[in-house]
Amino acid sequence: MSTGAWIIIAAALAVVLVALVVGLTLYRRRQVSLQVKDTPQLDTAEAKDRSGGYKAQTGFSFTQGPSATAPPQPVERPAPEKKAPAPRTVPLPEEVTEAPAAPPKPAPAPEAAPAAEPATETPAVPETAPAAEPVAETAPAPEVAPAPETEPETAAPETAAPETAAPETAAPETAEPVEPVVVTQPSTDTIAEPAAAPAAAEPALDEIEPTAGRLVRLRGRLARSQSAVGKSLLGLLGGGDLDEDSWEEIEDTLLVADLGAATTTKIVDRLREEIALNTVRTEAEARALLRSVLVDELRPELDRSIRALPHEDHPAVLLVVGVNGTGKTTTTGKLARVLVADGRRVLLGAADTFRAAAADQLQTWAERVGAEVVRGKDSADPAAVAFDAVAKGIENGVDAVLIDTAGRLHTKIGLMDELGKVKRVVEKKAAVDEVLLVLDATIGQNGLMQARVFADVVDITGVVLTKLDGTAKGGIVFQVQHELGVPVKLVGLGEGADDLAPFEPEAFVDALLG
Numbered sequence: 001m002s003t004g005a006w007i008i009i010a011a012a013l014a015v016v017l018v019a020l021v022v023g024l025t026l027y028r029r030r031q032v033s034l035q036v037k038d039t040p041q042l043d044t045a046e047a048k049d050r051s052g053g054y055k056a057q058t059g060f061s062f063t064q065g066p067s068a069t070a071p072p073q074p075v076e077r078p079a080p081e082k083k084a085p086a087p088r089t090v091p092l093p094e095e096v097t098e099a100p101a102a103p104p105k106p107a108p109a110p111e112a113a114p115a116a117e118p119a120t121e122t123p124a125v126p127e128t129a130p131a132a133e134p135v136a137e138t139a140p141a142p143e144v145a146p147a148p149e150t151e152p153e154t155a156a157p158e159t160a161a162p163e164t165a166a167p168e169t170a171a172p173e174t175a176e177p178v179e180p181v182v183v184t185q186p187s188t189d190t191i192a193e194p195a196a197a198p199a200a201a202e203p204a205l206d207e208i209e210p211t212a213g214r215l216v217r218l219r220g221r222l223a224r225s226q227s228a229v230g231k232s233l234l235g236l237l238g239g240g241d242l243d244e245d246s247w248e249e250i251e252d253t254l255l256v257a258d259l260g261a262a263t264t265t266k267i268v269d270r271l272r273e274e275i276a277l278n279t280v281r282t283e284a285e286a287r288a289l290l291r292s293v294l295v296d297e298l299r300p301e302l303d304r305s306i307r308a309l310p311h312e313d314h315p316a317v318l319l320v321v322g323v324n325g326t327g328k329t330t331t332t333g334k335l336a337r338v339l340v341a342d343g344r345r346v347l348l349g350a351a352d353t354f355r356a357a358a359a360d361q362l363q364t365w366a367e368r369v370g371a372e373v374v375r376g377k378d379s380a381d382p383a384a385v386a387f388d389a390v391a392k393g394i395e396n397g398v399d400a401v402l403i404d405t406a407g408r409l410h411t412k413i414g415l416m417d418e419l420g421k422v423k424r425v426v427e428k429k430a431a432v433d434e435v436l437l438v439l440d441a442t443i444g445q446n447g448l449m450q451a452r453v454f455a456d457v458v459d460i461t462g463v464v465l466t467k468l469d470g471t472a473k474g475g476i477v478f479q480v481q482h483e484l485g486v487p488v489k490l491v492g493l494g495e496g497a498d499d500l501a502p503f504e505p506e507a508f509v510d511a512l513l514g
C-alpha cells in the first residue's frame with residue numbers, strides 16, 4: 001500500500017474515534033441532566049406552600065406578621081356541646097344608625113338558602129355565668145386560661161378568661177348554653193363537631209372570582225367616579241400658560257377631591273417648580289408630570305401586604321375595626337374570600353355583638369366561602385368572642401382568623417375600652433398581626449375624623465377604603481395616609497362579594513387621570 005493510502009486510513013480512523021468520543025460525551029451529559037431535573041425543584045415548591053413570603057400572583061400580597069409575642073397555648077377540645085336556643089333579639093344599640101347591613105348579595109345562589117339555617121349553633125364553650133369573677137389562673141382547668149382583664153378602667157362585667165377557662169369544669173347544666181356559638185364548616189377535616197356535623201347540610205359554596213388583576217378589572221368603576229378630577233386637572237395643566245387663577249383652580253380641584261390642604265399645597269408646589277423649569281411643553285408631558293407627582297404623594301414604597309399568613313404554630317390574627325356602616329363586615333367577608341381563593345383556611349370571629357344582624361351577615365359570608373365562624377350571643381362581650389375565635393382558630397389549625405368588631409363611636413372612652421380590651425384579650429392567645437381600619441370614602445372629612453379617633457385607640461396597621469366606586473372624593477386616600485402614616489392597603493369598589501382590590505398607587509392615579 002502506498003503511503004497515501006495509509007494516511008487516508010489513519011484519517012478515517014481518527015474521525016471515527018472523535019465521533020465515538022463526542023457521542024459518548026453527549027449521551028452521558030444527557031443522562032446527568034435528566035437526573036438533575038428530577039431533583040429538589042418540586043420539593044421546594046411544595047415546601048413553600050404554608051410558609052411566609054407567599055405572594056399572591058394577583059396583586060393581593062400576603063405576608064407574615066412580626067413574630068407573635070404571646071406563646072400559643074394548647075387549647076382543650078371543647079366540652080360536650082349543647083344545642084343553643086339562640087333567640088335573636090336584635091338589640092339595635094342606640095346610636096348605631098348605619099346602613100341596614102344587608103347580607104352579601106352577590107352570587108345569590110338560591111341553593112344557599114337552606115344552608116343559612118344549618119348554621120345550627122353548637123356552643124363550643126358552655127359558659128359560666130357571664131358575671132363570673134376572674135377565676136382564670138386559680139381554676140384547675142387544664143387549659144392555661146388567659147389572665148382576666150385587670151385594668152381597672154376596663155373592669156367590664158365579663159372577661160374573656162372565665163368564659164373560656166371554664167369549659168371542663170362548668171356544670172353541664174349551666175343555665176345558658178350560649179356564649180360563643182361555633183359553627184364549623186361541615187367539611188373540615190379537623191375537629192369533629194358532633195352536634196353540628198350531622199345536622200349541617202352541605203353548604204353551597206360560592207364560586208370566587210379569580211383574584212388576579214382585581215384592580216385592573218375594577219378600574220372602570222374607580223375611573224367613573226374619579227376621572228372628573230383628573231380631567232379637570234389635565235385640562236388646566238395642559239392648557240398652556242398657567243396664570244395665578246389657573247393655579248388657584250388647580251388647588252380648588254384638589255381640595256374638592258378631598259386631598260386636604262397639606263397634600264394639596266405639596267402637590268401644587270411641586271407642579272409649579274417643574275413647570276417653572278420649562279420641562280412641560282406638551283399635554284402628554286403635563287400628564288406624565290401630574291401622574292408622577294400624585295403617585296409620589298401616595299408613597300408607593302409603603303408596605304401594603306396584608307399580614308394574613310400563618311405563623312409556625314398559630315394563625316395570623318387580623319382585627320377589622322371601623323365605625324358601623326363603613327363596610328367592616330362586608331370587607332371581612334370579601335377578604336376571607338380572597339384568602340380562601342388563595343388556598344388558605346380562614347375563621348371569622350363575629351365580635352360585633354351589638355347588632356345581631358352583623359353576626360348573621362358574617363356567618364352568611366363564612367358559609368358561602370367555606371370558612372368557619374365563631375359568634376357569641378347578642379350583646380356578648382366582644383372580647384370573649386374574639387378570644388374564642390382565636391382559640392378555635394389555633395385549635396383547628398386555620399391559617400388566618402379575621403375578627404369583625406363593632407365600632408360604636410358614642411364616646412372615645414367607650415371605644416377605647418372595647419377595642420383596647422378586644423386586642424388585649426386576643427393577645428393572650430396570639431399576637432395581633434394586622435389591625436385594618438375600614439373607612440367609608442364617601443364621607444370624606446368625617447372619615448378622617450374617625451380615623452384619628454381609632455388611631456388613638458389601637459395601632460392601625462392598614463386602612464381599607466370602601467365605597468370608592470361611589471364617590472369622586474377618592475382624594476381621602478392621600479389624607480388618610482398623610483395623617484395616619486399608615487398605608488391604604490385595600491379598596492372596596494362595590495357591594496359585590498369580589499369587589500375588593502389591593503390598593504396600588506399607580507393604578508389608582510391612572511384611574512384618577514382617566
Ligand SMILES: Nc1nc2c(ncn2[C@@H]2O[C@H](COP(=O)(O)OP(=O)(O)OP(=O)(O)O)[C@@H](O)[C@H]2O)c(=O)[nH]1
Binds near residue numbers: 324352466468
Ligand atoms: N358601593 C359600595 N358599597 C359597599 C362597599 N363596601 C360595603 N358596602 C355596603 O355598605 C353597607 C354597610 O356594610 P357593612 O359591611 O354592613 O358595614 P359594617 O361596618 O359592618 O356595619 P355593621 O354591620 O352595622 O357593623 C352594605 O350595604 C354594603 O354592601 C363598597 O366598597 N362599595
